[in-house]
Amino acid sequence: MLKIVPTGAALVxxxxxxxxxxxxDEVSFARIRKAFDEYGVLRFRGQDLSMEELLFFANRFGPLDPTEPGAYGGKHDLDTYPELMIVSNVKEDGELIGALGDGELMWHCDMSNRPAPPWGTFLYAVEVPETGGATGFASMYAALAELSDDLRIRLEGRWAVSDGTYDSAGNPNTLPISSAHPMIARHPYSNRDLLYLGRRRNGYIEGMPTDESDALLDELWDYVVDDKFVWTQEWQAGDLVLWDNLATIHRRDSFDPESRRIMWRLQLTGQTIPPA
Ligand SMILES: [Fe+2]
Structure with missing residues (x-):
């Protein structure tokens, strides 16, 4: 019997x-689809999925983006599953089987440097270390809802640039494009208003002096990662987490480089983000 169990955090x-x-069945899926708009992050524990099964479920939400060959390093099964990316620190025959290593990943939205960032991201835990590698999420719906009037006025009509020079691990991107998005935005799928920050590094607010833009962005990035907006996923093998990549930001803790972590990742094709 399908149940939707809120965690009590601002999301999830x-x-x-x-x-x-x-x-x-369609009725069950419709409940999950609705919960995705409502909570921003959904977790399914204790799953035992093949790549095909994960792809089948993800495709019910909408089209998936193909992984860019070579964009992340590591080995991808691109011929069979062009949408599936392996996130891992594991090496086989001296070659990394996946991307993003074992280090900390700073707060970000996935691929916010694109004109149409992905709508959602699926991450399925195949193998995880006993400790470390947790993923934190923060709700940008809640962050906007509780934004002070003073800050809100300063952001009205503003667009911020997400820079594509580096990925979330700090490595150079192979597609180093940058894009501007409205800071007070309307989610193109849920139609709810949210605070959209994208990513901090090299980012700036268009039409604002650099000093002022830096100070305002620093203030906002401090504000949105307050405990009241954040929830942290401690991974178990068999966990599938689906996050709304427009309505949330996320980060990852580092983990022991000697331990093994293997995750499968898919992303839902998005569209440009309109202003609220
Ligand atoms: Fe990410």
Missing amino acids: ADITGVDLKRDM
């Missing part, structure tokens, strides 16, 4: 009583 619901290996 656990979806229980569902085996994603099995085909799901």
Whole structure:
């Protein structure tokens, strides 16, 4: 029996009583789809999925982006599963099987440097270390709802640039494009208003002196990662987490380089983000 169990944090619901290996009826899927708009992050624990099964479930939400060959280093099974990216620190025959290593990843939205950032990201834990590698999420719906009037006035009509020079691990991007997005934005799928920050490094607010832009962005990035907006996922093998990549930001803790962590990642194709 499918249940949607809110965690009590500003975002996130656990979806229980569902085996994603099995085909799901339309009514059950519609409840999950609605919960995605409502909570921004959904967690399904205790799953045992093949790549095909994960892809089948993800495709019910909408089209998936293909992984860019060579964009992240590591080995991808691009011929069979062009949308599936492996996130891992594991080496086989001296070659990394996936991307993003074992280090800390700073707060960001995925690929906010693109004109149309992905709508959502699926991350499925195949193998995880006993400690470390947790993923933190912060709700940008809640961050906007609780924004002070003073800050809100300063952001009205403003657009901020997400710089694409580096990825979230601090490595050079192979597609170093940058894009501007409205800071007070309307989610193109849920139609809810949110604070959109993208990524901090090299970012700036258009039409604002650099000093002022830096100070305002620093203030905002400090504000949005307050405990009241944040929830942290401690991974277990078999966890599938789906996050709304427009309505949330996320980060990752580092973990022991000697331990093994293997995750499968998919992303939902997005569209340009309109102002609120
Ligand atoms: Fe990310």
